[in-house]
Amino acid sequence: MSVASHTTRFTVNGRDVAVETAPMKRLLDVLREDLHLTGTKEGCGEGECGSCSVRMNGELVNSCLVPVLQAEGASIQTVEGLAIDGKLHPLQRAFLECGGAQCGMCTPGMLMAAIQLLTIHPHPTMAEIREGLAGNLCRCTGFTRIFESVVAAASGHPHLDEQTGHAR
Amino acid sequence: MRGNPNSHQLIAPGSLSAVLELLAAEPGEWTPIVGGTELMVAHAAGRLASRKLVSLWGIPDLRFITVNPDTVVLGAATTFRDLRHHTAIDTHLPLLAKAAGWVGSIANQSRATLGGNLVNGSPAADSTPTLLVYDAQIEIISVRGTRLVPYAEFHTGYKRNVLAPDELLYAVHLPLRFARHRQYLRKVGTRRAMAISKVALAATAVVEDRTIGEIRLAAASLAAFPTRLYQAESALAGQRVGPLSIQSARTALLAEARPIDDIRSTAEYRMRVAANLLEEFLKELQRAETAA
Numbered sequence: 001m002s003v004a005s006h007t008t009r010f011t012v013n014g015r016d017v018a019v020e021t022a023p024m025k026r027l028l029d030v031l032r033e034d035l036h037l038t039g040t041k042e043g044c045g046e047g048e049c050g051s052c053s054v055r056m057n058g059e060l061v062n063s064c065l066v067p068v069l070q071a072e073g074a075s076i077q078t079v080e081g082l083a084i085d086g087k088l089h090p091l092q093r094a095f096l097e098c099g100g101a102q103c104g105m106c107t108p109g110m111l112m113a114a115i116q117l118l119t120i121h122p123h124p125t126m127a128e129i130r131e132g133l134a135g136n137l138c139r140c141t142g143f144t145r146i147f148e149s150v151v152a153a154a155s156g157h158p159h160l161d162e163q164t165g166h167a168r
Numbered sequence: 169m170r171g172n173p174n175s176h177q178l179i180a181p182g183s184l185s186a187v188l189e190l191l192a193a194e195p196g197e198w199t200p201i202v203g204g205t206e207l208m209v210a211h212a213a214g215r216l217a218s219r220k221l222v223s224l225w226g227i228p229d230l231r232f233i234t235v236n237p238d239t240v241v242l243g244a245a246t247t248f249r250d251l252r253h254h255t256a257i258d259t260h261l262p263l264l265a266k267a268a269g270w271v272g273s274i275a276n277q278s279r280a281t282l283g284g285n286l287v288n289g290s291p292a293a294d295s296t297p298t299l300l301v302y303d304a305q306i307e308i309i310s311v312r313g314t315r316l317v318p319y320a321e322f323h324t325g326y327k328r329n330v331l332a333p334d335e336l337l338y339a340v341h342l343p344l345r346f347a348r349h350r351q352y353l354r355k356v357g358t359r360r361a362m363a364i365s366k367v368a369l370a371a372t373a374v375v376e377d378r379t380i381g382e383i384r385l386a387a388a389s390l391a392a393f394p395t396r397l398y399q400a401e402s403a404l405a406g407q408r409v410g411p412l413s414i415q416s417a418r419t420a421l422l423a424e425a426r427p428i429d430d431i432r433s434t435a436e437y438r439m440r441v442a443a444n445l446l447e448e449f450l451k452e453l454q455r456a457e458t459a460a
Binding site: 002003021022023024025026029045046047048050053059060061062064065066067069070072113116117130131132134135136 | 173174175176177178179180201203204205208209211212213221223225226249272273274275276278279360361362
């Protein structure tokens with residue numbers, strides 16, 4: 001059996017997109033294959049590792065577990081939406097400066113989870129950082145430098161817009 | 169082998185009534201999907217049996233929290249994030265707020281739903297012991313109407329429940345009468361975050377004059393589905409909290425528990441830890457009474 005393609009419309013990083021594909025295709029695959037946004041990574045493919053984290057309507061989701069049909073009308077933010085005109089988001093700068101990224105596989109998801117955290121807790125405690133990033137696994141850094149990156153970003157940039165994740 | 173998206177139909181009728189009509193027109197043919205934290209995992213692994221799925225995501229009639237004077241009603245598509253961030257849940261149903269925070273990660277909590285947790289029917293489901301000790305009722309809906317079923321009677325076997333093929337879990341009703349109960353909830357897993365339970369125990373109990381009155385005990389992963397521990401409850405009701413009643417409650421729990429061996433733990437470990445959790449709760453009761 002092969003199902004009919006369906007056109008799903010949503011926005012990615014503020015840009016309107018229309019994708020014609022099987023409704024059960026994972027948002028992760030649509031981002032990478034149809035929209036060529038390969039910043040979002042696949043790790044486990046079962047919602048355990050957080051590598052594919054993106055923001056959907058201001059909430060953090062694992063894009064490997066979202067059938068694209070459910071993104072209809074949604075506002076999706078991926079790691080490609082963080083830098084503006086080549087200027088890195090303050091959180092990206094903090095990851096660079098603090099050594100929060102090594103091999104880079106977990107980094108896009110880690111950044112999106114950290115953005116989500118900072119929109120809710122502009123000045124997170126270490127416990128809040130640990131919980132906010134608990135769904136994102138890193139095999140390189142030992143996490144300490146990632147946590148330090150988030151602390152550094154939070155101290156420099158107190159308020160992120162809940163929807164856009166950018167400084168107000 | 170990876171699942172093929174072209175092998176599965178997925179539609180989003182957009183309203184509760186349209187979904188119910190679909191289920192009535194082709195009973196048993198359509199599998200409801202909400203946040204996908206279970207079914208999309210099966211899909212990715214190529215073991216999603218359902219060929220026809222109907223999306224409940226984004227249907228407002230299924231995602232609500234209604235606070236009445238004596239009950240809280242939770243729509244089936246209420247996410248665990250919704251539960252964690254609602255002050256009435258935190259205030260009146262603290263064990264449920266705690267359990268909601270156990271569900272996977274933030275990204276899982278923003279998609280996983282209470283109704284999905286129950287219908288999926290994992291014996292380890294995080295929300296379930298809490299709903300049992302809060303005496304939850306399940307509201308079931310179809311084109312034929314609605315009916316209420318005690319949650320303690322919802323599961324009928326491993327991943328089996330009382331839903332007819334044309335029915336949908338609509339809402340969970342929680343009575344607000346546990347304010348004076350001592351409440352307990354603890355989960356044991358391999359690590360603090362993201363781990364699926366090896367075993368979890370929940371309890372609500374009233375203690376007056378050092379004697380246990382109304383008591384409910386429930387566990388995840390001690391049977392093929394989440395269960396009340398009726399024998400342990402009987403061993404404790406009307407008893408004074410102390411070494412004798414603790415010992416008889418442990419014995420009753422070990423007699424009625426039917427855990428399985430699986431990849432997460434062994435039956436023997438689950439039995440011993442569950443009995444220890446029960447003892448921990450009872451010793452908390454004892455200390456509270458001694459202090460009072």
